[in-house]
Amino acid sequence: MHLTDAEFSLISEMVFELSGVVLDKSKSYLIEGRLAPVAKEAGCENFNELYFKVRHQGDRALKEKVVDAITTHETLFFRDTSPFEALEHKVIPELLDKKSAKNDRRLRIWSAACSTGQEPYSVAMILDRLIGNSRDWNVSILGSDISSMAITRASLGIYSDHEMERGMKPEMRRAYFERVKEGWRVKDHIRAMVSFRKLNLLEPFKSLGTFDIVLCRNVAIYFNKEDRRDLFFRIKEVLTQDGYLFAGSSEMLTDLGPEFRPQYHCRTMVYQPNLPVDTLRHSHK
Ligand SMILES: C[S@@+](CC[C@H](N)C(=O)[O-])C[C@H]1O[C@@H](n2cnc3c(N)ncnc32)[C@H](O)[C@@H]1O
Structure with missing residues (x-):
């Protein structure tokens, strides 16, 4: 099916409005x-x-298929x-210590744009290594994504041999997965830590x-500059004071001004x- 210039304009504008994903002419393919x-x-x-069909007939199922297909998972x-080394050796132990000192036993983690779930499950496995089945901690990990297909797969928690070969060490596979007909399924105690929901990051999430x-x-690499800035500023609003944000390895947030304090760990x-500044002044009184 050939894409004309006029169709490129219509479809790229529709994709942008549905997901914030920017497709320039080089992405016609x-x-x-x-x-x-x-x-x-x-x-x-x-x-x-x-x-x-999507815009004027309001075909919602088709709209979801378009979003599933055009987003990169x-x-x-x-x-x-x-x-993940920084999480295991610095960020989570430090948060657990700080929270223990305040007798706050709740830890909440969000994998925004989690795709098919490998990211939040990786975090859950690290948490299991750090606090095991300790009943002292109330841990919850939320995985969200705009794609219904990705969220359905993530909730299933079943991965093919090929997906397992990409990043899963044999000893971790033994500890955290069981063989099933369709591949490898994340064990129940890891799945129990993670919940999934569909969420468009361009919409409010406070x-x-x-x-x-x-x-x-x-994920923000697919957005325009304004949406990317706005997204990270809104994420700051849902981070606790001692909280941490992880961006992609090629995504520097240093252009966002003084909102975030970058640190280098592992x-x-x-x-x-x-x-x-006002809050800082206040806390030094
Ligand atoms: C390349 S994957 C990244 C997955 C994971 N965070 C990682 O780094 O391995 C990007 C994900 O962003 C999702 N995505 C794209 N636009 C989005 C939006 N507006 N809101 C939420 N998720 C979005 C896609 O569906 C896709 O699953």
Whole structure:
């Protein structure tokens, strides 16, 4: 199915409005490759018809298929290694100590744009190594993504041999997965730590409450500058004062001004929120 220039404009604008993902002309091949099968399955003869069905006929199921198909779901267990080392050796132990001192036994983590779940499950496995089955801690990990297909797969928690080979060490596989017909399933005690929901990061998310750790990795790279800035500022609002933000390894937040304090741990950059000057003055009194 060929994409005309006029169709490129319509479809890229629709994708932007649905997901914030920016597709410039160099990404025409993505529209052709990923959306042509969706269009054909929906009985459309061309991309114009696809646009019309989603935008003017309000076909919600088709809209979800478009979002599922056009978003990039590339992920793997313990992606980039060093962020997970920083979590295990610095960030989580430090948070547990600080919280213990305040008798606060709750730890909330958010994997925003979790794709098919490898990221939040990797965090859950690290937490299991650190606090095991301690009943002292109330741990919850939220995985969210705009893609219904990704969230359905993440909730299933079943991974193919190929997906397991990408990042999962054999000893971790033995400890945290069981063999099932379809592949490897995350064991129940790890699944119990993680919940999933569909969420578009461009929409308000303050109602989720606050988090001690937010991982927002490899998603803002698809947004424009304003949406990216706005997203990280809104994430700051849901981070606890001692909380940590992890961005993707190629995503520097240093252009966001003084909102975040970058720190380097275990060869990875992590960010803590800077308090407004007034609050700082107050806390030194
Ligand atoms: C490349 S994956 C990153 C997965 C994981 N964070 C990682 O780093 O391995 C990007 C994910 O962002 C999701 N995404 C794209 N636009 C989004 C939006 N507006 N709101 C929430 N998720 C979005 C996609 O569906 C996709 O699963």
